[in-house]
Amino acid sequence: MALTPVPVALKALLDSVPGPTGSETLPLARCAWRVLAADLAALRTQPPFANSAMDGYAVRAGDMAAGRQLRVIGESAAGRRFRGGIGPGEAVRIFTGAPMPEGADTILIQENAEGVGGETITVRVPAAKGQFLRPAGLDFSEGDVPLAAGRVLDSAALGLAAAMGYPELRVRRKPRVAILATGDELVTPGQPTGPDQIVASNSFSLLALVEKAGGEALDLGIARDDHDDLAARIAAARAAEADVLITLGGASVGDHDLVQEALTRAGMSLGFWKIAMRPGKPMMTGRLGRMVVLGLPGNPVSSIVCGHLFVLPLIEALLGMPEPDRSRAIPAILGKDMPANDEREDYVRSDLALTPAGWVATPFDKQDSAMLGTLARARALTIRPAHSEPAKKGEACRVLRLR
Numbered sequence: 510m511a512l513t514p515v516p517v518a519l520k521a522l523l524d525s526v527p528g529p530t531g532s533e534t535l536p537l538a539r540c541a542w543r544v545l546a547a548d549l550a551a552l553r554t555q556p557p558f559a560n561s562a563m564d565g566y567a568v569r570a571g572d573m574a575a576g577r578q579l580r581v582i583g584e585s586a587a588g589r590r591f592r593g594g595i596g597p598g599e600a601v602r603i604f605t606g607a608p609m610p611e612g613a614d615t616i617l618i619q620e621n622a623e624g625v626g627g628e629t630i631t632v633r634v635p636a637a638k639g640q641f642l643r644p645a646g647l648d649f650s651e652g653d654v655p656l657a658a659g660r661v662l663d664s665a666a667l668g669l670a671a672a673m674g675y676p677e678l679r680v681r682r683k684p685r686v687a688i689l690a691t692g693d694e695l696v697t698p699g700q701p702t703g704p705d706q707i708v709a710s711n712s713f714s715l716l717a718l719v720e721k722a723g724g725e726a727l728d729l730g731i732a733r734d735d736h737d738d739l740a741a742r743i744a745a746a747r748a749a750e751a752d753v754l755i756t757l758g759g760a761s762v763g764d765h766d767l768v769q770e771a772l773t774r775a776g777m778s779l780g781f782w783k784i785a786m787r788p789g790k791p792m793m794t795g796r797l798g799r800m801v802v803l804g805l806p807g808n809p810v811s812s813i814v815c816g817h818l819f820v821l822p823l824i825e826a827l828l829g830m831p832e833p834d835r836s837r838a839i840p841a842i843l844g845k846d847m848p849a850n851d852e853r854e855d856y857v858r859s860d861l862a863l864t865p866a867g868w869v870a871t872p873f874d875k876q877d878s879a880m881l882g883t884l885a886r887a888r889a890l891t892i893r894p895a896h897s898e899p900a901k902k903g904e905a906c907r908v909l910r911l912r
């Protein structure tokens with residue numbers, strides 16, 4: 510069976526998403542890093558009044574001449590405006606953020622005035638008309654829509670939502686991602702290991718990816734290589750109304766690789782199985798009712814690389830985030846020669862350093878997909894497209910940054 514190219518499998522996976530998750534209303538303080546469910550229109554204008562960007566004097570541009578004396582007729586502070594207007598030859602002491610008095614059109618910063626604090630000042634360096642004046646609506650006006658649905662509420666966006674007057678926001682429900690490890694050899698960390706057993710780590714790796722992407726991980730434990738146990742845990746994922754089920758291991762062709770059959774028996778329609786990538790070849794996609802199914806290979810590095818390539822974009826799609834945010838590869842140059850590649854796109858564990866020539870990606874010598882230590886050391890995955898010619902150190906490449 511021909512291997513499916515990564516972009517084909519990814520597109521099919523994202524197309525299989527039944528739509529963004531529902532939404533919930535949360536107080537602003539609980540919305541950090543959540544995703545907006547609707548466009549957000551400003552409920553007010555910012556700044557609501559013309560104000561000064563500096564400490565100094567509100568003046569008239571017509572009075573700006575070196576040596577000119579001005580009479581200080583009052584003070585405008587942030588939160589306490591000067592009541593009244595200024596005429597020719599007059600100035601108002603003003604502070605950053607304070608409303609501009611009527612008749613003033615320019616700010617003379619105090620460094621450019623003599624006699625600061627007194628009843629008269631002398632212009633030392635004249636200000637240009639409108640200097641350091643912030644007009645009303647400089648930032649946004651009521652009805653503007655500076656934040657669109659799908660926007661992650663990072664620090665700037667959350668602050669902007671607050672400034673626009675919102676005490677609470679409608680955000681996407683976190684996609685629920687059920688994670689099911691499989692394998693007779695696996696033991697939970699901290700439990701005693703029998704002679705042929707190893708500690709199960711992949712669920713934790715995937716949990717970290719799911720949470721980073723804005724999903725909610727649901728650990729379904731470890732299924733034995735046994736149809737009844739697999740069926741019970743697949744049923745648990747459905748009962749929990751998971752948006753996604755990720756299975757780990759049992760994806761390949763061995764006699765104990767039962768996952769696909771168990772899912773098919775439960776009613777899954779298969780999307781793709783076997784992807785043209787290394788690591789991660791035995792990956793499988795499917796749909797079980799509304800639940801998107803991703804069957805990841807058991808090798809720890811394979812499951813994590815598949816997570817970066819497929820789980821992160823899948824969660825973004827479920828969160829209704831816009832398409833362009835899903836491509837993460839950046840240009841770099843190779844730090845060493847690379848051999849020709851076969852039909853599987855290679856994701857090579859690499860170091861990554863920023864140099865005056867740009868990012869330099871240097872692949873590690875050992876690339877076994879069981880070596881989690883190597884992946885933890887890697888700063889990037891260097892992408893070697895299928896059928897690449899041998900490449901020399903210094904040639905252009907693309908990388909996925911890992912941290």
Ligand SMILES: Nc1nc2c(c(=O)[nH]1)N[C@H]1C(S)=C(S)[C@@H](COP(=O)(O)OP(=O)(O)OC[C@H]3O[C@@H](n4cnc5c(N)ncnc54)[C@H](O)[C@@H]3O)O[C@H]1N2
Pocket residue numbers: 690691692694695707708709710711712757758759760761762763766788789790791805806807808809811878
């Ligand atoms: N004859 C062939 N054999 C294999 C092929 C193939 O095409 N033909 N593909 C290989 C590739 S590539 C991969 S990747 C692996 C993946 O196989 P499975 O998904 O069936 O994974 P398992 O056999 O269940 O496990 C592989 C390996 O990973 C360990 N493992 C499993 N789950 C966990 C976990 N939750 N935490 C930590 N480690 C885990 C497991 O003990 C095995 O050592 O198949 C190749 N074989």
Ligand code: MOO
Pocket residue numbers: 786787788789790791806808811878
């Ligand atoms: O594809 Mo497997 O993931 O090479 O080790």
